[in-house]
Amino acid sequence: MPRLLLALLLLLPLGAAAQAAPPPASTSATPPAPGPKVLLHTSVGDITLELFPDKAPKSVANFLQYVHEGFYDGTVFHRAISGYLVQGGLYTRDLQPKRTHPAIASEADNGLSNLRGTVAVARGADPNSGTAQFFINLVDNRRLDYAGNQSGLTWGYAVFGQVAGGMDVVDKIAALPTRAQGPFAADVPHPLPVILSARVIGEEAPASAASVKAPARATSAARPVRPTGRKGG
Structure with missing residues (x-):
């Protein structure tokens, strides 16, 4: 009997330790890979965008296609509203x-959500009209978020990335004086901030830009609808 009690006492600490020990960490689970980053080298300074392919795969693929083609090289930020x-x-x-x-x-x-520093697809009245244009939110613009599929106003604007560096450059663009110019009645920053190049960080630069000018009728496409109460333009 004493030998049996001694054996039980010796086993208790081992059993308690086995219950308290956490299960071994899984070796198969890996953290999600960070999204691709795009460096916009502009005439005002550099802006780094981090993209969210897990949340907006179509929007990110579309944006990266334009980047890879060199499409954004030489384009401008044509609209700035403080x-x-x-x-x-x-x-x-x-x-x-x-x-x-x-x-x-x-x-x-x-x-x-369209929070400060997020990047979203610009479009026209049709929710499915987004092409190359994008916008960067200067403040928390929750009124631009998806609220329902009843209309273009309730559909909102698709966030697909965020500014990972250079938000001060974005603020500098927003602080530029604006005027009417070209096809726009207002909000064109002066001087025009130019995207000198757009490159995926870690990838080689494209050989050449493949895009050409489009007919003038495309000038009104992919501009976010202004919330009620703001002047048009």
């Missing part, structure tokens, strides 16, 4: 639109 957003990605220095690929389906219902 306390709202800055927008670019389609127009040349003389405010002529470039030819784009077909529009993509909106991913505005991906759960991402």
Whole structure:
């Protein structure tokens, strides 16, 4: 009997330790890979964008296609509204639109919000009209978030990335004086901030830009609808 009790006492610490020990870490689970980053080298300074392919795969693939083609090289930020957003990605220095690929389906219902520093697909009244243009939110623009599929106003704008570096450059663009110029009645920053190059960090630069100018009728495409109460332009 004493030998049995002694054996039980010796086993208790081992049993308690086995229950308290955490299960071994899984070796198969890996953290999600960080999204690709794009460096916008502009006439005002550099802006680094981190993209969210897990949340907006179509929007990210579309944006990267234009980057790989050198499409954004020489385009401008043609719209800047302090306390709202800055927008670019389609127009040349003389405010002529470039030819784009077909529009993509909106991913505005991906759960991402138009917070300060996020990057979203610009579009026209049709939610599925986004092409090359994008905008950067200067403040938390939750009114631009997806609220339902009833109309273009409730559909919102698809966030597909965020500024990972150079938000001060974005703020400098927003602080530039604006005026009417070319096809736009207002909000064109002066002087025009130019995207000198757009490159995926870690990838080789494209050999050449493949895009050409488009007909003038494309000038109104892919501009975010202004919330009620703001003047048009």
